[in-house]
Amino acid sequence: MQGTRKRPPGAVRPPLRLVAVLGVATLAALAALAALAAPALAAGPPESSTPRVPFTFAPTRAVLVLIPGADATSALADHRPPGIESTSAAEAEVLRECAAGESQRAQVAKGFLWTVVTQAWRVILHPLAVSVHDELMRYSKVSEASASGDYYRAEETAPGMTGTARPLASRINCLRFTRYAGSDPASEEVALDFVASVRLDPAGDAIRLRPLRLYVNQAAAKSADGHYSVAVGVRASAVWRDEFVGHSGRIFEETVATERVDLKTGSFLRYYPTDGASGIRVPIVPISFGIDRSRDFGRTEFAVSVAELGTPSQTLSLLAEILPDPNEPFEKLLVAAALARVGLQ
Numbered sequence: 001m002q003g004t005r006k007r008p009p010g011a012v013r014p015p016l017r018l019v020a021v022l023g024v025a026t027l028a029a030l031a032a033l034a035a036l037a038a039p040a041l042a043a044g045p046p047e048s049s050t051p052r053v054p055f056t057f058a059p060t061r062a063v064l065v066l067i068p069g070a071d072a073t074s075a076l077a078d079h080r081p082p083g084i085e086s087t088s089a090a091e092a093e094v095l096r097e098c099a100a101g102e103s104q105r106a107q108v109a110k111g112f113l114w115t116v117v118t119q120a121w122r123v124i125l126h127p128l129a130v131s132v133h134d135e136l137m138r139y140s141k142v143s144e145a146s147a148s149g150d151y152y153r154a155e156e157t158a159p160g161m162t163g164t165a166r167p168l169a170s171r172i173n174c175l176r177f178t179r180y181a182g183s184d185p186a187s188e189e190v191a192l193d194f195v196a197s198v199r200l201d202p203a204g205d206a207i208r209l210r211p212l213r214l215y216v217n218q219a220a221a222k223s224a225d226g227h228y229s230v231a232v233g234v235r236a237s238a239v240w241r242d243e244f245v246g247h248s249g250r251i252f253e254e255t256v257a258t259e260r261v262d263l264k265t266g267s268f269l270r271y272y273p274t275d276g277a278s279g280i281r282v283p284i285v286p287i288s289f290g291i292d293r294s295r296d297f298g299r300t301e302f303a304v305s306v307a308e309l310g311t312p313s314q315t316l317s318l319l320a321e322i323l324p325d326p327n328e329p330f331e332k333l334l335v336a337a338a339l340a341r342v343g344l345q
Contacts, residue, residue, distance in 0.1 A: 061180045061182070061184075061187070062177065062179045062180070063179075064145035064146055064147045064177050064302065065147065065175070066148075066149045066172045067173055067174040067175065067176055068102075068173065069098065069099050069102035069171070069173045070102045072095055072098035072102075072174065073095065073099070076091075076094065076098065076195070079178060079180075079188055079190055081190040081215045081217065081269075082217070082267070083215075083267055083269060084215065084269065091271075093274050094212045094271070094274075096274075097173070097174070097274050098173050098174035098195070098197065100173050100199060138221065139222050139309065139311070139312045140308070140309050140310070142307045143192075143305070143306050143308075144303060145303070146302065146303035146304075147175075148299060148301040149299070150172075150298055150299055151172050151298040151300045152168055152169065152170060152171060152287070152293075152296065153170065153296060154293065154294055154296050155293040156294075168284070168287075169200070170199050170200045172198060172302075173197060174195055174196065174197050174198065174199075174212070175195070175196045175198060175304060176193070176194070176195050177192075177195075177196075177306065178192070178193050178194075181218050189218075190215070190217060191216075191217055191219075191220070192215065192216050192217070192220075192306060192308075193213070193215040194214050194215075194232055194306065195213045196210065196211050196232075196256060196304070197210045197211075197279070198236075200284065202276075204284075206284060207252070207281070208279045209252070209256060209279055209280045209282050210272065210279025211256045211272045211279075212272055213269075213271050213272070214259060214269070214272075215267065216228075216230065216263065216267060217268075219261075219310060221308045223263075224310070224311045224313045224314075225311050226262060226263050226264035227262050227263075227310070228261040228262075228263065228308055228310050229258070229259070229340040230258070230259045230260075230261050230307065230308050230309075230340070231255055231306070231309075231340060232255070232258075232307075233254065233255045233304070233305045233306075234253075234254055234256050234303070234304055235252065235254070235302070235305075236250070236253075236282075236302050236303075237249065237300070237303075238251055238285055238286060238298070238299065238301070239299070240286040240288045241289055243289045247286070251282070251283055251284075251285060251300070254280050256280065257272070259340060260340055285298045286298075
């Protein structure tokens with residue numbers, strides 16, 4: 001018959017059941033997309049509607065504290081997360097690592113130097129359709145805080161050795177990143193707390209970057225099942241000079257911890273090893289030529305970033321697969337968090 005289309009030679013006719021299943025799944029996803037986009041469609045054509053306001057998260061408060069050895073006791077005691085016992089063996093090991101044998105100053109409740117508070121959040125996901133993208137953003141968050149301080153302790157002439165300087169000694173032993181619940185400056189409810197050691201190796205030729213403790217009580221992102229993957233990154237930058245030229249740059253940037261977290265059963269707490277072989281060796285803070293070493297030196301900016309990735313609903317996952325993908329890469333920490341979810345790290 002003239003109106004009948006012939007199948008090309010070798011072509012295989014897809015099973016009717018598979019076609020039906022794909023059709024139902026696609027229709028369900030498109031229906032969900034239509035539901036998400038309905039408010040925008042109801043507003044009328046673009047020229048008659050009001051400008052679209054991008055979705056933003058309510059700000060939260062994140063703080064990074066640089067901890068000199070003499071301040072370790074007070075720095076770790078301030079806003080101690082619930083469930084962490086100050087007398088436990090694990091917590092005593094964290095204090096030992098951060099104090100590094102230095103005598104401790106009297107405890108104070110607040111007021112540490114070099115504390116910087118940031119309220120900006122960075123959320124990076126594959127660009128999708130506008131309505132779906134806004135919803136998916138709720139399942140992924142990256143928070144960050146930074147602080148600056150002199151990394152090295154002032155040098156003194158060694159007794160009986162005129163003109164000989166002591167070996168380099170770090171004065172900032174640990175970093176503590178705390179994310180509070182809500183944006184109220186008066187809020188003291190700790191949602192996430194992370195402590196890392198940034199002490200010099202005994203040889204003084206590298207920094208030993210190691211995580212010490214991670215506590216999560218409230219996630220910043222949504223999750224369909226209460227499960228999250230978390231990745232923590234630490235970086236350091238400095239400005240220094242040699243005899244003729246000044247320099248600035250990144251000293252190191254490392255992902256130091258990745259965890260799968262289940263908050264359905266309560267808060268998450270993990271302590272990490274503190275033995276000499278643990279952690280990552282990273283470059284030391286560069287020393288400027290001709291600098292006065294009789295005072296603390298080696299000004300460095302440290303930053304901690306925490307990525308929290310929740311489990312999206314099945315509908316959103318299906319929509320993300322159907323919608324076009326421009327192949328833009330995820331941010332490094334979100335990739336690490338995703339790998340933690342599937343157990344590859």
